[in-house]
Amino acid sequence: xxQVKQSPQSxxxxxxxxxxxxxxxxxxxxxYFPWYQQFPGKGPALLIxxxxxxxxxKEGRFTISFNKSAKQFSLHIMDSQPGDSAxxxxxxxxxxxxxxxxxxxxxxxxx
Amino acid sequence: xxxxxxxPRYLIKTRGQQVTLSCSPxxxxxxxxxxxxTPGQGLQFLFEYFSETQRNKGxxxxxxxxxxxxxxxxxxxxxxxxxxDSALYLCASSPxxxxxxxxxxxxxxxxxxx
Numbered sequence: 001x002x003q004v005k006q007s008p009q010s011x012x013x014x015x016x017x018x019x020x021x022x023x024x025x026x027x028x029x030x031x032y033f034p035w036y037q038q039f040p041g042k043g044p045a046l047l048i049x050x051x052x053x054x055x056x057x058k059e060g061r062f063t064i065s066f067n068k069s070a071k072q073f074s075l076h077i078m079d080s081q082p083g084d085s086a087x088x089x090x091x092x093x094x095x096x097x098x099x100x101x102x103x104x105x106x107x108x109x110x111x
Numbered sequence: 112x113x114x115x116x117x118x119p120r121y122l123i124k125t126r127g128q129q130v131t132l133s134c135s136p137x138x139x140x141x142x143x144x145x146x147x148x149t150p151g152q153g154l155q156f157l158f159e160y161f162s163e164t165q166r167n168k169g170x171x172x173x174x175x176x177x178x179x180x181x182x183x184x185x186x187x188x189x190x191x192x193x194x195x196d197s198a199l200y201l202c203a204s205s206p207x208x209x210x211x212x213x214x215x216x217x218x219x220x221x222x223x224x225x
Binding site for chain 2: 002036041042043049091099103
């Protein structure tokens with residue numbers, strides 16, 4: 001049973017576009033929500049993370065929006081570049097420290 | 112600063128055999144977690160170690176085991192390999208569990224069971 005539901009499975013945008021990836025969770029005990037980026041042949045790399053007391057966080061061109069009441073959070077990639085083409089995973093964890101990952105979204109940014 | 116190092120990068124084993132995978136965390140990191148990544152099941156948590164103690168375990172059969180040494184290096188072992196164990200096994204380290212810096216993943220060990 002997937003504790004974090006991620007959509008869409010894949011998306012294609014033009015350079016400069018804003019891909020948006022959405023995640024939803026049920027367990028209100030989750031208190032840490034990271035996003036990871038993975039390139040082929042590599043392990044996931046932490047992009048940005050948020051805690052539920054914050055509604056938005058920006059790091060460079062990456063923004064997380066968090067809606068605690070709806071139990072949803074999303075990743076926006078501003079001014080996307082071909083180098084951003086990768087698989088993105090949302091995740092959530094609580095005090096037991098294990099990360100529950102979404103299924104992943106493959107983002108393709110066309111030049 | 113060296114990243115998380117996993118060895119070997121690739122491994123081919125036969126059903127019924129056992130395998131040991133190794134992970135060297137970033138220097139100073141005391142928390143090591145293991146994950147299995149497959150196309151069908153995605154990323155699934157195996158176990159987490161902190162200061163040589165297993166703190167948490169995922170929903171995997173007892174054939175999957177791990178340990179952590181005093182220098183924080185970790186190994187995981189899979190006994191009686193099955194075809195379904197073919198996967199990318201990822202190790203992640205953190206200064207402390209769920210630290211502010213998050214977990215840093217290695218590039219993984221690609222295990223193929225034939």
